Amino acid sequence: MKYIFVTGGVVSSLGKGIGAASLGFLLESHGLRIACQKFDPYINVDPGTMSPFQHGEVYVTGDGAETDLDLGHYERFTHSDLTRDNNTTTGQIYETVIRKEREGKYLGETIQVIPHITDEIKKRIRWLGDPERVDVVITEIGGTVGDIEGLPFLEAIRQFWLEENREDVLSIHVTMVPYVKAANEIKTKPTQHSVQKLREIGIQPDILLCRCDRPIGKEARSKIALFCNVQYEEVIEAPDVSTIYKAPLIFHEGKLDSLVIQKLKFSEIKKPNLTKWRRFVEKIENPSYEINIAVIGKYVEHRDAYKSIAESFVHAGVANDTRVHIQWVDSEKLKSSPAFSQLPEYLSDVDGILVPGGFGERGTQGKIEAIRFAREQGIPYLGICLGLQMAVVEFARHVCQLPDANSSEMNAESSDKVVDLMADQKKIFGMGGTMRLGNYPCLICPDTKSWTAYRRENIVERHRHRYEFNNKYKDLMESQGMIFAGICPSNNLVEIIELRDHPWFVAVQFHPEFNSRPNEPQPLFRGFVAAALVHRQDQKYVS
Numbered sequence: 001m002k003y004i005f006v007t008g009g010v011v012s013s014l015g016k017g018i019g020a021a022s023l024g025f026l027l028e029s030h031g032l033r034i035a036c037q038k039f040d041p042y043i044n045v046d047p048g049t050m051s052p053f054q055h056g057e058v059y060v061t062g063d064g065a066e067t068d069l070d071l072g073h074y075e076r077f078t079h080s081d082l083t084r085d086n087n088t089t090t091g092q093i094y095e096t097v098i099r100k101e102r103e104g105k106y107l108g109e110t111i112q113v114i115p116h117i118t119d120e121i122k123k124r125i126r127w128l129g130d131p132e133r134v135d136v137v138i139t140e141i142g143g144t145v146g147d148i149e150g151l152p153f154l155e156a157i158r159q160f161w162l163e164e165n166r167e168d169v170l171s172i173h174v175t176m177v178p179y180v181k182a183a184n185e186i187k188t189k190p191t192q193h194s195v196q197k198l199r200e201i202g203i204q205p206d207i208l209l210c211r212c213d214r215p216i217g218k219e220a221r222s223k224i225a226l227f228c229n230v231q232y233e234e235v236i237e238a239p240d241v242s243t244i245y246k247a248p249l250i251f252h253e254g255k256l257d258s259l260v261i262q263k264l265k266f267s268e269i270k271k272p273n274l275t276k277w278r279r280f281v282e283k284i285e286n287p288s289y290e291i292n293i294a295v296i297g298k299y300v301e302h303r304d305a306y307k308s309i310a311e312s313f314v315h316a317g318v319a320n321d322t323r324v325h326i327q328w329v330d331s332e333k334l335k336s337s338p339a340f341s342q343l344p345e346y347l348s349d350v351d352g353i354l355v356p357g358g359f360g361e362r363g364t365q366g367k368i369e370a371i372r373f374a375r376e377q378g379i380p381y382l383g384i385c386l387g388l389q390m391a392v393v394e395f396a397r398h399v400c401q402l403p404d405a406n407s408s409e410m411n412a413e414s415s416d417k418v419v420d421l422m423a424d425q426k427k428i429f430g431m432g433g434t435m436r437l438g439n440y441p442c443l444i445c446p447d448t449k450s451w452t453a454y455r456r457e458n459i460v461e462r463h464r465h466r467y468e469f470n471n472k473y474k475d476l477m478e479s480q481g482m483i484f485a486g487i488c489p490s491n492n493l494v495e496i497i498e499l500r501d502h503p504w505f506v507a508v509q510f511h512p513e514f515n516s517r518p519n520e521p522q523p524l525f526r527g528f529v530a531a532a533l534v535h536r537q538d539q540k541y542v543s
């Protein structure tokens, strides 16, 4: 088994995740089988309880783990299907070690960071290294070198070299090489310091990926090589890119993959064929059409909060030969608009409206206004999770004449709880990992927009919710024009709703955005973009 560790230095948000995912993609294209993994040094057991403002999107895996958004990059760039084993936090490591200690498994030992915590970390790296399925494990360490919290992870990596053959372990350090305007110069010192910090811990990086907003040039590369104790070719430029999907191509040009293969001493490697990926990138950059989609959310200032949705639009856009411009609309700002008289200001030129998932009452009024606008104006609508629940509330209030209708999450006293807590959620008290999470099947009715999108009856999608459509209101809503287009067969939960007299109004209880891949767009996103494109063309025709 071969192991690659990816660390980051100087500042956060350097794109380590994209780096790790791109490397995974390239190694796969050489015929190697890879497993990607993320370690997060924070103490939360998982990011499920963290605010999207702080942490960005919570990415849900098929087996129902609430994980770091980098796992989304791994799934979109590589073929690995990830599980809870692919994301580990300090919280999980300590939880396991402390539980074992309480069970008396350590037989009287004093429990310490070294070796007990580091052993548990190493165990989780090796878990993934199943030789039947994997040739290389790529482990990304979250945070920045120098963080106190990250130390046990780096120490565990150091120990890895002692326990494995030298040529089976590789360290890649992602760092920043800033351009300082006043000096009109590229500065290598932050990278030198970051590598020094790593070497203090006992890790000599084998390859440096240098993030920069312009070419670094020969001179600076030589300097970095000299001061950081690596060869010139091992200093690889990672310039800013117009789309993240270009990153693997840039790394391939920089010979990252051949260097890794040579260093890890892989023989009989297949030549990569990147044509399909190249074509995909070209299509992102040169589409024939353009549309505007408004995403009405509470966390819009933090772009990463809706990462997978944004990427799904890239994939669905390519499939429709269309560039999707996303207008991020703060749902709180829509709240006060009297009966959406102000809505056109935000939504004047939109071809589609999407309300994504979310929690809590704040911002829901604005979402309801936007949904009403989409319904009444015949604008294509895609609702995701809370976006389904609020569509149900909007329909109940304005079509079914139930003015007090609400979700019991927003108003437990509502006289018409058209969205209510699921029966099995009523007995749950803890918050972490207790929602309805991960894959559940859904049966799609024929002759619906959803069926046209998926072209099949049985689908499986990922979930993350506590509340559900209240089946007591099914007959009433159906009589008023709502279609129940998808149902979870085992418990009758409503999974998809549509509207009868509307060009394209589909809302789903699950999260389709986690199943979209570059050359395999998620069917509903593809259908939504297609409908928005038709809407745009119709508008032009009318005007």
Ligand code: GLN
Pocket: 356, 357, 358, 359, 360, 384, 385, 386, 387, 389, 409, 464, 465, 466, 467, 468
């Ligand atoms: N807050 C809602 C629920 O828990 C919706 C969740 C979501 O949008 N992910 O059911």
